[in-house]
Amino acid sequence: MRGADYVIKRTAFAVLTVFVALTINFALFRLAPGSAVSNLSRVPHATQELRQALKRQFGLDKSKGAQYVLYLKQLVHGNLGISFENQQPVSHNLWIALKNTLPMVLVGTLFAIVLGTLTGVIAAWRRGTLAESATVTTALSFYSMPTHWLGLMLVILFTGILPTGGMSNDFLINPSFWTHIRDVASHMVLPSLTLGLVLYGEYTLIVRSAMLETLGEDYILTARAKGLTPWTIIRKHALRNAMLPIVTLVALSLGYIVAGAILIETVFSWPGIGRAVYDAVLQRDYPMLQGAFLLLTVSVVFFNLLADLLYFKLDPRITS
Amino acid sequence: MSVVLNEPGLAVEGEPVRSRGGFVWRTVRRRPSATVGATLLLLVLLGAGLAPWVAPYPLHQQVGPVFGHPSWSHPLGLDDGGIDMVTLLMWGARISLVVGFAATLVSMLIGGSIGLLAGYFGGRTDVVLMRITDYFLVIPDVPLMIVVAAIWGPSLFHIVIVIGILLWTSTARVIRAQVKSVRERVYVKRARSLGAGHTRILVRHVVPQVAPLLIANTVLTIAVAIFDETALSFLGLGDPSRTSLGKIIENAFQRAAISSGAWWAIVPPGALVAVIILGCSLLGGALEDALNPRLRVAHLSARTFRLRPLVGRSAESI
Numbered sequence: 001m002r003g004a005d006y007v008i009k010r011t012a013f014a015v016l017t018v019f020v021a022l023t024i025n026f027a028l029f030r031l032a033p034g035s036a037v038s039n040l041s042r043v044p045h046a047t048q049e050l051r052q053a054l055k056r057q058f059g060l061d062k063s064k065g066a067q068y069v070l071y072l073k074q075l076v077h078g079n080l081g082i083s084f085e086n087q088q089p090v091s092h093n094l095w096i097a098l099k100n101t102l103p104m105v106l107v108g109t110l111f112a113i114v115l116g117t118l119t120g121v122i123a124a125w126r127r128g129t130l131a132e133s134a135t136v137t138t139a140l141s142f143y144s145m146p147t148h149w150l151g152l153m154l155v156i157l158f159t160g161i162l163p164t165g166g167m168s169n170d171f172l173i174n175p176s177f178w179t180h181i182r183d184v185a186s187h188m189v190l191p192s193l194t195l196g197l198v199l200y201g202e203y204t205l206i207v208r209s210a211m212l213e214t215l216g217e218d219y220i221l222t223a224r225a226k227g228l229t230p231w232t233i234i235r236k237h238a239l240r241n242a243m244l245p246i247v248t249l250v251a252l253s254l255g256y257i258v259a260g261a262i263l264i265e266t267v268f269s270w271p272g273i274g275r276a277v278y279d280a281v282l283q284r285d286y287p288m289l290q291g292a293f294l295l296l297t298v299s300v301v302f303f304n305l306l307a308d309l310l311y312f313k314l315d316p317r318i319t320s
Numbered sequence: 321m322s323v324v325l326n327e328p329g330l331a332v333e334g335e336p337v338r339s340r341g342g343f344v345w346r347t348v349r350r351r352p353s354a355t356v357g358a359t360l361l362l363l364v365l366l367g368a369g370l371a372p373w374v375a376p377y378p379l380h381q382q383v384g385p386v387f388g389h390p391s392w393s394h395p396l397g398l399d400d401g402g403i404d405m406v407t408l409l410m411w412g413a414r415i416s417l418v419v420g421f422a423a424t425l426v427s428m429l430i431g432g433s434i435g436l437l438a439g440y441f442g443g444r445t446d447v448v449l450m451r452i453t454d455y456f457l458v459i460p461d462v463p464l465m466i467v468v469a470a471i472w473g474p475s476l477f478h479i480v481i482v483i484g485i486l487l488w489t490s491t492a493r494v495i496r497a498q499v500k501s502v503r504e505r506v507y508v509k510r511a512r513s514l515g516a517g518h519t520r521i522l523v524r525h526v527v528p529q530v531a532p533l534l535i536a537n538t539v540l541t542i543a544v545a546i547f548d549e550t551a552l553s554f555l556g557l558g559d560p561s562r563t564s565l566g567k568i569i570e571n572a573f574q575r576a577a578i579s580s581g582a583w584w585a586i587v588p589p590g591a592l593v594a595v596i597i598l599g600c601s602l603l604g605g606a607l608e609d610a611l612n613p614r615l616r617v618a619h620l621s622a623r624t625f626r627l628r629p630l631v632g633r634s635a636e637s638i
Contacts, residue, residue, distance in 0.1 A: 155578055293467050
């Protein structure tokens with residue numbers, strides 16, 4: 001069957017991409033001249049024994065090829081190394097960070113999808129009117145703003161009204177479950193809003209152009225001639241067919257959101273993946289950086305695969 | 321009739337053939353967005369370019385109190401070192417633009433040549449090059465930039481290279497698609513049958529045809545490059561000795577401009593970045609629309625159901 005063929009092909013490509021990313025990941029950190037790991041064994045005034053011991057500990061006495069095999073082997077076992085910073089396994093650190101990032105990112109994305117679809121549909125339907133130029137200009141402006149700067153603007157606007165840093169209030173002693181949820185939710189408003197606003201601009205433009213494409217089709221004219229209300233035309237005829245590019249582009253952008261959260265989490269001190277990357281950069285915590293980069297790459301590749309498969313599922317015309 | 325249909329180059333043009341430059345100019349002129357974008361960019365370029373001559377104060381000198389309020393002598397106030405913000409912004413825009421242009425140049429060279437080769441030669445070359453492009457497309461830009469910038473150490477040159485070698489994928493795809501269609505046109509086939517070599521065909525016939533699209537793509541890429549530079553600087557990976565717009569935002573953030581209430585140290589640099597990106601997006605989008613035949617579609621306007629004519633007159637759409 002051709003469908004199964006397609007799925008297998010895309011999946012194989014995704015797996016291969018992850019493998020390439022793994023290799024880049026390895027090469028970046030080990031083969032680059034004067035890279036971090038080889039610097040480790042160059043402690044000033046180190047005795048020969050210490051150097052040898054360090055080299056052995058990090059496997060630097062082996063050949064590059066053997067190191068690569070060792071790296072892959074450890075990865076298969078889920079071993080991403082030990083963080084220099086807190087001596088915890090990197091995978092453990094990443095897991096905690098991911099758990100913090102996901103709710104914030106999901107709320108922001110949901111906000112962006114709802115608002116973006118709404119304004120995009122309005123812009124397409126009211127083509128050539130003031131409503132269109134207003135929505136498009138607003139969307140473009142938000143799209144143009146540097147993410148972290150938009151976050152800082154919200155901080156300036158909402159200081160004193162909403163919490164602007166961290167994920168929970170440390171001074172709450174033994175809060176009840178609901179108090180804790182309320183506390184975290186109030187901390188989440190600004191970072192999620194920042195993410196939502198940045199994405200919404202992009203989504204509006206995507207939805208608008210997808211809608212314009214479908215609104216030009218003959219079946220819309222037919223629907224109109226049948227005397228259907230605009231609302232029915234949009235909902236049942238136009239938006240459904242415009243969904244194809246929208247869904248895939250949203251799935252694609254999801255992969256990059258985790259990466260984009262780096263800036264937002266830095267601004268709001270949100271203890272997620274992005275913040276972990278930022279801290280790892282500052283502390284030159286290379287195992288963490290390497291692990292986080294791997295996680296981000298895998299997430300992008302995964303959502304790309306998802307987009308491909310969704311496209312296939314949604315559009316029966318695709319056979320190859 | 322069949323003769324005409326066999327020659328794709330002839331079947332396309334309905335209206336009288338005019339110069340391509342004239343077509344671009346007419347299309348761009350009809351869209352306000354292109355004019356607005358070009359004006360914004362021109363203003364920023366002017367301010368940045370003339371910084372050494374018209375900047376009101378010296379760049380490295382304290383001319384007032386730390387985080388001094390905006391006043392007649394300092395319309396945008398002073399930063400954490402008592403440096404005039406207007407001066408700082410003019411010089412910062414200069415660095416940001418230089419990084420944006422240089423990184424874009426790198427990415428255009430890579431993306432343009434890959435797109436050109438893949439589209440022109442096709443076959444196995446195409447498959448291999450596009451596969452490489454696909455891999456680069458999937459790898460997340462910003463984290464890889466962060467990793468590379470962190471390993472190489474902060475310097476303007478590194479930032480340019482890092483951004484440049486990660487931004488070329490979309491260019492390669494757009495150019496490849498265009499080259500594929502140009503390659504099949506009659507005059508290219510004629511040139512080939514007259515004995516022209518690959519180099520001559522590429523340089524004389526293909527490149528001039530894709531150049532406008534490459535320029536449109538360049539404008540769009542500059543926006544991304546400047547955004548990325550701002551992001552890297554904000555994460556502390558910028559060149560510490562060069563004050564770009566991103567660096568100004570980072571400085572203000574790190575030195576507690578917000579808790580000191582000094583909004584003027586942080587609002588203008590970001591707004592300026594937004595203006596540059598907006599200008600590039602408007603101009604680049606309009607140019608690409610005018611040039612990329614795939615985007616030029618007839619639309620039924622939903623409200624009036626008037627069919628918009630195809631070539632060249634869909635000027636109002638973005």
